[in-house]
Amino acid sequence: MSVIVRDTGFEAEDWNGDILDMPPDADPAECRAAIGKAEMIRVEFPSFSDGRGFTIARRLRLMGYGGRLRAHGHVIADQYSMARRVGFDEVEISDELAVRQPEAQWLRRADWRANDYQSRLKACA
Numbered sequence: 001m002s003v004i005v006r007d008t009g010f011e012a013e014d015w016n017g018d019i020l021d022m023p024p025d026a027d028p029a030e031c032r033a034a035i036g037k038a039e040m041i042r043v044e045f046p047s048f049s050d051g052r053g054f055t056i057a058r059r060l061r062l063m064g065y066g067g068r069l070r071a072h073g074h075v076i077a078d079q080y081s082m083a084r085r086v087g088f089d090e091v092e093i094s095d096e097l098a099v100r101q102p103e104a105q106w107l108r109r110a111d112w113r114a115n116d117y118q119s120r121l122k123a124c125a
Contacts, residue, residue: 003098004070005080005091007110010103015040015068024052028059035065042092045073054086061087077101080109 004011020038022028024046028035035041041060043053057069071083072092083091093101 001095002092003095005093005106009107010098022056024050026056028056028063038067040068040070042070042072045071045075048074048076048079054082057088058086077105077109080106
């Protein structure tokens, strides 16, 4: 099983449609036809230290993808605000990770717009 993390906290899976799974080494430009038909794209994170999924999400949004975008796998609470800033709508984590990093840890990062280091630097300039 898995847990869906959104700005409101932990939620149960509510998606029952098709999902386009993208591995971390995918090139969104090469998958343009499949992306255009997808209502949801799930980007795999094989390790919390593998940031390629963040780049994929940003590229998908810059290409105009407007569907639901989900990070899946080894994303940790500290990465939630970055995931939201690059374009992910939600994160899917394992039940085991949800036990190790409870909802309160994710909710601390839910105000992802306020925790933007670069924006705070621009305000000081």
